[in-house]
Amino acid sequence: MRRQKSQAIAATQTRMGRFGVMALGALGIALLATTVRGESHVEVSTNDAGETVITAHGYNYYGELEYPKDFEHFSYVNPDAPKGGSFSIDASGTFDSMNPYSRKGRAGALSSMMYETLLDGGAPADEYATSYCLLCETIEYDEGQNWVIFNLRPEAKFSDGTPLTAEDVVFSHNLSLEQGLPSYANAVKQRVIGAEVLDTHRVKFTFAPEISRRSLISQVGATSVWSKKWFEETGARLDEPRMETSPGSGPYMLDSYDINRRIVYKRNPDYWGKDLPINVGRHNYDEIRVEYFADETAAFEAFKAGEYTFRAEANSKQWSTGYDFPAVEKGWVVQEEIPDGNPPTNVGFVFNLDREKFADKRVREALALAYNFEWSNESLQYGLFSQRESFFQDTVQHARGLPEGAELELLQSMGDIVPPEMISEPVRMPHTSSPTRVVDRRNLRTAMGLLDEAGYSVGSDGIRRDADGNTLDIVIPINSSGSPTMESLIGTYVQNLQQMGVNAEMQKVDPSQYTLRRRDRDYDIVFDGYRTFIGAGTGLMQLYGSEQAAVSVFNPAGISSPLIDALIDKALFAETTDEETTALTALDRALRYEFFVVPAYYKSDNWLAYFNMYEHPEDMPPFDVGEMDFWWVNPEKAEALKAAGALR
Known part of the structure; x- marks a missing residue:
């Protein structure tokens, strides 16, 4: 199965990189040479300002679309599938809101499904990083991707029968910036400097100069569109929980x-x-x-x-x-x-780097040794998982061994910002443990030595304290509605921490409290994860970037590193897909070097x-x-x- 997965990812990366051998320009500009090729299914013209304009029925950063403008349906669907019947799933815990866009409250499952976006981010499922027009008929953008115009479908309307217009699009964009998640709003404000209604069915977004063009069109194309009329009439806010829902335009x-x-x-x-x-x-x-x-x-x-x-x-x-x-x-x-076919989510035990005790990497390395993947997999998980080692697991960006070739040249070119050991030593790999006993004594001895070096000595009561007498406290919250297996896995980890003299505790909390603590980063360690990427995108900044580290709900560790920031920039401004792959491989190496997640398991x-x-x-x-x-x-x-x- 893993081979099938790797082949699927590789095939997609080949499609993504088909045009990547040509330079994109200093700002990562999409190429005219790419878009005029027949199989890209886009049109090229010149506007009144003398700009080269690409018009298309979808968007991919490299200008390549697999489906032509007149396609009848996606190749993998059954066009004759019968309509009807019921589909039902489960959800654990509680909900007290039907507004999924607020940090407050616990939103009901699938509560965002009623709202559509300009580009359909949910399809196609056979192309990576490609979206086709949904609320729009076509998009237009200049060769440098400094702006984009969405030409809306005149027939689009909300479920209450009111037409969906450019006014609703701009209103929704502005509402997201004013009342949406802070990490999202801050990131978008720095990248999108204008949103204007050109006419009833045309809306234009203008992007900030001198930033990467990656993800800009995709980002504005993925914003949910809400009814301006409904929000103005009701006075509802996007940042407040509520059970009343605005009319959507979806199926x-x-x-x-x-x-x-x-x-x-x-x-x-x-x-x-x-x-x-x-x-x-x-x-x-x-x-x-x-x-x-x-x-x-x-x-x-x-x-x-x-x-x-x-x-x-x-x-x-x-x-x-x-x-x-x-x-x-x-x-x-x-x-x-x-x-x-997707890379696995980067799950594991995530350190809250806002906690001063985790500033010393030796402490993090010691605590990591309490996780016994091999025993947990065999005894709790029936041997069905593999241990994750990379943030780009099983892809071409998966860093291995010592850096060499283009990756080595990139790291050497970055100067003192790159630690020497990242170049001279193999990439960090997860530790191994004995599958036959829950406590690996070899790892326990190593961990206790690291804690001794970090200044946490064992007292007469078996508890470790620093020079000021402070115990090494670790609190790991878990969702009370989670699975017994997850509780056992985390409980075993806590028991192993206690064997080291760590004052560790697993706290079961109700789903609403868990959600709040997760958002507020109110934990020492949490079993959580980071979304995966195959290619570069500005979403990397929300996941790993320093600028949003304090507020981003997508960065549970709060990782903030100049080295990581620089490598994200290298990936975003890459001029070819080979350069992008090199930068992302180096980024994987750096993320693993910083060591803010104890990598756990994954399945294919x-x-x-x-x-x-x-x-x-x-x-x-x-x-x-x-x-x-x-x-x-x-x-x-x-x-x-x-x-x-x-x-x-």
């Missing part, structure tokens, strides 16, 4: 909710975009339902009883041993493993269990399972399950 709209029990979304029968080629074979259900449960145990029992119908399994114990209930034996429920497949009425294309795309996108219900199978009493 589904909120039908009903029962707080902490259920949310139901139903197909909008008047959805304006149902016949667009981009939507053919997609959005096939009449109803999408979310059932809430107190915890993962209750949720799994409900699935066994047919209270909901689709489960993306993350618990290795359940995947290995839990699917022996009657519905499986009768063929009502099936298990399926589908390869995942999606584990899916569902009632045997759902079907999907035989040839699945690499970058999305698409269960709520392009799967469908077989009506005959659904009726048979109902007749047999399989579903509640």
